[in-house]
């Protein structure tokens with residue numbers, strides 16, 4: 001008999017990938033125009049630029065002996081759609097997402113914001129979120145943004 005059928009408390013981590021596109025401008029209110037240009041380079045372009053973000057959501061939970069699953073993917077998809085994709089896809093993060101009105105929409109901060117939006121998923125525990133900004137950059141966050149205020153500073 002397989003282990004998961006003997007013990008419903010076996011913990012499994014599930015990863016699910018989503019895609020969204022958004023624009024941003026990296027610009028910090030704590031810097032002068034010159035400093036912003038120096039810190040963020042072309043990412044400080046006043047008209048912004050876009051990314052095709054890849055979001056990976058990891059959740060964990062016990063395998064339900066009846067379904068053989070830790071959560072129904074349809075429940076996760078619906079939650080991510082309402083909490084993240086609908087509000088962020090094809091948006092200007094700076095102009096249309098309140099969280100980035102005063103916080104620089106780096107992918108570090110985007111990762112934290114998405115985690116905060118998903119951590120109340122009722123069917124399983126949110127382990128972490130990973131946001132891939134380009135094929136070379138990705139960021140992961142697993143909670144406890146104790147130093148969120150400091151993260152407003154330059155990061156690249």
Ligand code: NI
Pocket residue numbers: 024043049050051
């Ligand atoms: Ni960018």
